[in-house]
Amino acid sequence: MKIITVKDMYEADRWTMEEAGLDEIVLMENAGAALASSIQVGEGNGRVILAGKGNNGGDAIVMARRWAEQKIPFSLWLLCPPEKLRSAPRQHLNAYVAAGHSFTVLAPDTKELLAEELNVAHLIVDGMLGIGTKGAPREPYRTILQWANHSQAIRIAIDVPSGVSEDIHQGEVFKATRTITLQAPKTTAFHPRWTSFYGQVEVVDIGLPDKAFEKVEVRRQLWGQEQVRRTYPKRAPDAHKGTAGKACVFAGSFTMPGAAVLAGKAAIRGGAGLTTIVTPKSALPLIAPSLTEATYVAASDEDGHFSGELPALGSFDAITVGPGIGRRKGSALLVDQLLEAENVPLLLDADALYHLSEDVSRLKRRGSPTILTPHPGEMAQLCGVKVQDVQTERLNLSRRFCQEYGVFLVLKGPHTVVTTPSGEQFVNHSGNAALAKGGTGDVLTGVITAFMMSHGSVQAALCNAVWLHGKVAEVLVEEKHSLTDVTASDVIDGLPSVLRTVEK
Ligand SMILES: NC(=O)C1=CN([C@@H]2O[C@H](COP(=O)(O)OP(=O)(O)OC[C@H]3O[C@@H](n4cnc5c(N)ncnc54)[C@H](O)[C@@H]3O)[C@@H](O)[C@H]2O)[C@H](O)CC1
Numbered sequence: 001m002k003i004i005t006v007k008d009m010y011e012a013d014r015w016t017m018e019e020a021g022l023d024e025i026v027l028m029e030n031a032g033a034a035l036a037s038s039i040q041v042g043e044g045n046g047r048v049i050l051a052g053k054g055n056n057g058g059d060a061i062v063m064a065r066r067w068a069e070q071k072i073p074f075s076l077w078l079l080c081p082p083e084k085l086r087s088a089p090r091q092h093l094n095a096y097v098a099a100g101h102s103f104t105v106l107a108p109d110t111k112e113l114l115a116e117e118l119n120v121a122h123l124i125v126d127g128m129l130g131i132g133t134k135g136a137p138r139e140p141y142r143t144i145l146q147w148a149n150h151s152q153a154i155r156i157a158i159d160v161p162s163g164v165s166e167d168i169h170q171g172e173v174f175k176a177t178r179t180i181t182l183q184a185p186k187t188t189a190f191h192p193r194w195t196s197f198y199g200q201v202e203v204v205d206i207g208l209p210d211k212a213f214e215k216v217e218v219r220r221q222l223w224g225q226e227q228v229r230r231t232y233p234k235r236a237p238d239a240h241k242g243t244a245g246k247a248c249v250f251a252g253s254f255t256m257p258g259a260a261v262l263a264g265k266a267a268i269r270g271g272a273g274l275t276t277i278v279t280p281k282s283a284l285p286l287i288a289p290s291l292t293e294a295t296y297v298a299a300s301d302e303d304g305h306f307s308g309e310l311p312a313l314g315s316f317d318a319i320t321v322g323p324g325i326g327r328r329k330g331s332a333l334l335v336d337q338l339l340e341a342e343n344v345p346l347l348l349d350a351d352a353l354y355h356l357s358e359d360v361s362r363l364k365r366r367g368s369p370t371i372l373t374p375h376p377g378e379m380a381q382l383c384g385v386k387v388q389d390v391q392t393e394r395l396n397l398s399r400r401f402c403q404e405y406g407v408f409l410v411l412k413g414p415h416t417v418v419t420t421p422s423g424e425q426f427v428n429h430s431g432n433a434a435l436a437k438g439g440t441g442d443v444l445t446g447v448i449t450a451f452m453m454s455h456g457s458v459q460a461a462l463c464n465a466v467w468l469h470g471k472v473a474e475v476l477v478e479e480k481h482s483l484t485d486v487t488a489s490d491v492i493d494g495l496p497s498v499l500r501t502v503e504k
């Protein structure tokens with residue numbers, strides 16, 4: 001599903017109206033109808049619908065008419081005088097009134113009543129401001145947003161939570177429990193400043209033809225279960241360990257053996273046919289007893305860490321370097337040599353990214369796919385910017401980086417973003433806060449390593465691994481864990497149940 005900017009959405013709207021001849025009134029009717037059927041009204045009274053003066057308010061007015069016809073009690077508040085409404089919402093207000101339904105206009109003498117209604121409401125529907133918002137909400141929206149946010153009600157936002165805007169501001173924003181987005185998810189839903197205001201996001205179809213988005217250069221998509229099922233490769237019935245891929249994982253040290261265990265186990269669970277762990281000699285006995293299915297190469301060791309000498313290796317289908325390797329000179333030398341490894345996809349994670357950031361331009365010399373899996377701190381270091389700048393520019397920064405250095409990038413975080421060397425982007429739609437724990441990144445690296453070998457496309461491999469990793473966390477918390485207790489090993493143990501659903 002395509003993720004779009006406000007400009008894209010208005011362009012698709014324009015095409016639909018001017019080229020396809022579907023009127024704004026019709027789209028608004030579709031929006032209101034979709035909203036009315038998708039919002040659960042709950043028991044009792046205390047439903048408040050807030051309508052602003054733009055088309056977002058128009059959607060709310062149509063929804064109100066639909067509810068009124070179903071005899072669902074509510075109160076509709078218009079936050080501007082009716083004559084100030086834009087044309088389409090005004091027409092829909094006329095239809096609402098003609099059908100015999102009532103509303104209240106916000107005015108100095110009704111303000112107290114609205115404050116009281118919001119205070120006791122069990123459901124608030126926010127049709128105040130949509131994608132036409134510029135900057136922080138002004139009055140009267142600001143005050144009403146404060147009242148709504150203080151209420152104990154379930155809060156549903158139409159299209160976007162009021163106050164969300166592409167220009168970042170610190171003003172008041174509707175804290176939605178759930179946002180029902182029209183036609184396509186908007187980029188703001190994945191912006192760290194706004195994500196938490198969206199709550200749960202649901203997309204409803206309001207009848208814009210797919211063709212409306214053809215002219216729009218849409219290069220960002222959501223990646224979820226549907227896409228995983230479509231792209232997950234079937235294992236051939238005559239597969240053997242050689243055809244399932246030979247992975248070489250440079251990982252671990254005397255002080256961080258666990259990272260190698262986690263990455264190796266996850267690669268094996270993720271389907272790698274053969275997994276070889278290359279680790280400093282003194283770390284090997286700490287790793288091997290916990291990972292019986294792997295083979296090992298003992299690398300030359302200096303104080304429990306890689307000395308930098310690259311051991312003689314056979315041929316592999318994928319090389320991964322990083323988990324637990326540490327930041328000493330030896331592992332820096334190792335990374336330098338592996339960057340020269342020709343004809344093999346190379347994944348750099350964790351401390352390998354630290355070493356890479358010394359001279360990122362080395363990436364430009366690589367001839368085969370290179371995959372980087374930074375968290376925001378590592379990304380900041382790679383780009384020479386502050387972590388905060390990474391967070392506010394996740395999508396744009398990733399795209400610029402990938403296009404400049406010709407790499408695949410997995411920028412981790414809530415809504416992990418996968419970017420290809422040509423700048424196509426895929427925003428992941430699974431996961432939860434249980435993954436905020438040491439070791440889960442090593443697990444992801446292991447799964448990616450395996451998927452790079454089983455999938456024909458690196459992009460699909462990355463997106464599917466990221467989705468699977470997040471989905472496992474969701475299932476663990478749904479079935480037997482809390483957000484607090486999940487460990488990286490639990491994530492490995494949870495892989496089979498989700499993989500089974502994908503293989504079906
Ligand atoms: N194709 C679709 O997706 C459709 C979406 N619809 C809905 O229409 C809105 C966008 O409508 P628009 O009228 O362009 O914008 P708003 O409703 O967001 O109204 C903006 C309104 O508010 C004023 N304003 C702007 N910034 C501020 C601010 N910071 N403080 C106060 N006021 C502000 C501005 O002057 C405008 O008057 C979209 O989100 C959907 O909900 C259509 O209904 C159907 C097609």
Ligand SMILES: [K+]
Nearest residue numbers: 126129160162
């Ligand atoms: K809204």
